[in-house]
Amino acid sequence: MKKxxxxxxxxxxxxxxxxxxxxxxxxxxxxxAGSGQEAxxxxxxxxxxxxxxxxxxxxxxxxxxxxxxxxxPATKPIPVILLTAQIQQSDRTTTNPWxxxxxxxxxxxxxxxxxxxxxxxxxxxxxxxSA
Numbered sequence: 001m002k003k004x005x006x007x008x009x010x011x012x013x014x015x016x017x018x019x020x021x022x023x024x025x026x027x028x029x030x031x032x033a034g035s036g037q038e039a040x041x042x043x044x045x046x047x048x049x050x051x052x053x054x055x056x057x058x059x060x061x062x063x064x065x066x067x068x069x070x071x072x073p074a075t076k077p078i079p080v081i082l083l084t085a086q087i088q089q090s091d092r093t094t095t096n097p098w099x100x101x102x103x104x105x106x107x108x109x110x111x112x113x114x115x116x117x118x119x120x121x122x123x124x125x126x127x128x129x130s131a
Contacts, residue, residue, distance in 0.1 A: 002029040006048040008039040008065065009083070010057040018052065036060030040068050043075045055084040 005028045009015050012034065019030040031046055033039040037060055043051060051069070055062035062082060069075040 002027065003049040004029045004031060004046065006031045006033060006039065006042055006046070006051045008033045008036070008051060008057075008062070009054040010034055011054075014054075036062070036065035036068070039065055040072075040075070043069060043078060044072065047074070048078060051078055051080045052083055053080050055082060 005022060007015050007018050007022070007030060009018070009032075015032045015034070019032060022028040022030050031042055031048055033042045036057060039051070039053065042048075053062045053066060057065075060068075062084075066080055066082070069078065069080065
């Protein structure tokens with residue numbers, strides 16, 4: 001059974017490129033959401049193995065979305081990778097206590113995502129956030 005990842009980004013072209021990369025290169029089944037609200041609804045129903053969550057979205061940003069996912073016992077255990085176009089070393093320290101699997105810059109380095117995710121056939125073993 002293929003592992004499933006939920007891509008959350010308000011920009012359709014970024015969702016499409018990311019989806020193609022993860023399906024073709026990494027063999028993941030991909031679910032998508034264009035907003036924080038849609039992400040919460042999809043995660044609650046579909047229970048993906050991982051979530052790639054953009055930080056900068058209108059209406060409900062990624063940090064608010066992450067907080068709501070953490071409030072629900074059904075979605076709290078899902079690993080989340082925070083994606084942002086503006087990450088600095090200080091951001092890595094700030095976000096790790098919140099439980100993100102790893103912050104990742106976007107969109108320029110999204111081609112490296114398939115290498116950061118465990119193979120779909122493997123057990124979901126995520127890297128621990130570094131302090």
